[in-house]
Amino acid sequence: MTHRLTVKDILALGFMTFALFVGAGNIIFPPMVGIQSGEHVWMAAIGFLLTAVGLPVITVIALARVGGGIDALSTPIGKVAGVVLATVCYLAVGPLFATPRTATVSFEVGIAPLTGDGELPLFIYSLIYFVLVMVISLYPGKLLDTVGHFLAPLKIAALTLLGVAALLWPAGGTIPATADYQRAAFSSGFVNGYLTMDTLGAMVFGIVIVNAARSRGIDNAALLTRYTVLAGIIAGMGLTLVYLSLFKLGAGSGALVDQNANGAAILHAYVQQTFGNMGSFFLAALIFIACMVTAVGLTCACAEFFAQYLPLSYKTLVFVLGLFSMVVSNLGLSHLIQISIPVLTAIYPPCIVLVVLSFTLNWWNKSSRIIAPTMLVSLLFGILDAIKTTGFTAALPTLSQHLPLADQGLAWLPPSLVMLLIVALVDRLKGAEQVSVHS
Numbered sequence: 001m002t003h004r005l006t007v008k009d010i011l012a013l014g015f016m017t018f019a020l021f022v023g024a025g026n027i028i029f030p031p032m033v034g035i036q037s038g039e040h041v042w043m044a045a046i047g048f049l050l051t052a053v054g055l056p057v058i059t060v061i062a063l064a065r066v067g068g069g070i071d072a073l074s075t076p077i078g079k080v081a082g083v084v085l086a087t088v089c090y091l092a093v094g095p096l097f098a099t100p101r102t103a104t105v106s107f108e109v110g111i112a113p114l115t116g117d118g119e120l121p122l123f124i125y126s127l128i129y130f131v132l133v134m135v136i137s138l139y140p141g142k143l144l145d146t147v148g149h150f151l152a153p154l155k156i157a158a159l160t161l162l163g164v165a166a167l168l169w170p171a172g173g174t175i176p177a178t179a180d181y182q183r184a185a186f187s188s189g190f191v192n193g194y195l196t197m198d199t200l201g202a203m204v205f206g207i208v209i210v211n212a213a214r215s216r217g218i219d220n221a222a223l224l225t226r227y228t229v230l231a232g233i234i235a236g237m238g239l240t241l242v243y244l245s246l247f248k249l250g251a252g253s254g255a256l257v258d259q260n261a262n263g264a265a266i267l268h269a270y271v272q273q274t275f276g277n278m279g280s281f282f283l284a285a286l287i288f289i290a291c292m293v294t295a296v297g298l299t300c301a302c303a304e305f306f307a308q309y310l311p312l313s314y315k316t317l318v319f320v321l322g323l324f325s326m327v328v329s330n331l332g333l334s335h336l337i338q339i340s341i342p343v344l345t346a347i348y349p350p351c352i353v354l355v356v357l358s359f360t361l362n363w364w365n366k367s368s369r370i371i372a373p374t375m376l377v378s379l380l381f382g383i384l385d386a387i388k389t390t391g392f393t394a395a396l397p398t399l400s401q402h403l404p405l406a407d408q409g410l411a412w413l414p415p416s417l418v419m420l421l422i423v424a425l426v427d428r429l430k431g432a433e434q435v436s437v438h439s
Helices: 007-021 024-066 079-096 098-115 119-138 140-168 179-183 185-196 198-214 221-251 263-307 314-329 333-363 367-388 398-402 413-438
Strands: none
Touching: 007 024, 007 140, 007 198, 007 221, 024 098, 024 179, 024 185, 024 198, 024 221, 024 263, 024 333, 079 098, 079 198, 079 263, 079 314, 079 333, 098 119, 098 263, 098 314, 098 333, 119 263, 119 314, 140 221, 140 263, 179 185, 185 333, 198 221, 198 263, 198 333, 221 263, 263 314, 333 367, 333 413, 367 413
């Protein structure tokens, strides 16, 4: 008899997926987009939602269709390239950016208002924080599920309260948009959606979602895909509601903080004004627990991945990753965001290409002919876009500034489409030749 999930199980799977995605980045970036985009907030929101909700949901669906993790998805580009891609994704959502960011966000929201934003308080906090992360990560089976069961409803309740408050009690009116959002609100929102890292997170967590459905006895491939898709859609709807309320919160906070403030500062200022000190304590506690569990999940996932390729045990890797993340977190939130922008701008385009083209595998005679060259072109032009977000723009040839969509941070898109057309034509011609030889 084929096992099927109950409605309750499907909802639980959806809430689990939502809880996996809601980390530090999901809470801090929408208010920043809201305050910076001013009167163009909803156009920027559409761009942001495409990369911060649409792409992760599509990634979860793509992984469900291949029935596995990033290694299964990257089969068309070969084993070595697949391992390199997986390594980059795990490092980005692990010790380089996302895991340290959980510490800096929870520090800036909960501790910095009390101690000041100094180096010593951040160091002491990050030391205690990552010792806790490492201890919990050593025994993932015992604590992560328990905390997760309590945490998902708590997160949802707290974020709902914050969202309702943003709608009912806005801090003030919108202020004029920054130059970037005046010029290109949609694409600025689109590129800022990269910063949540949810598409990379989906590549890492996708296998967890598929395995959660399998653990309920679902072994039918079609049902597995269907339930994972439903979980992705439920999570996507939840994320959309959270983001829309946080855009609204940010858009009305121009009177409270500087327009260039980071999301943690915007949230703290809003909650302090609307709910007073008790509200600030509540927000700090929520973000601490949310960030802690995300950090544990990422540390466990990264340690398990690297244990396959390095001569180190899982427990040793937990300590290595925890200590490295602690060192990186001491750069502070604003510096961490600055460093992550060029890296994510470079690696997101090939990931987008891989996910989107994974739905077209049946169209081609040989999928590796299509996917590998298109990803390579998207990476090269993604690197160009990335250099433009740093201080080295002047080193680029003048021509690179005038590429189609270059001023919107999407210079990778037209050449990737051109390469796709070329390799599609080559695939058709080579496929036709093979058929004629055999006949």
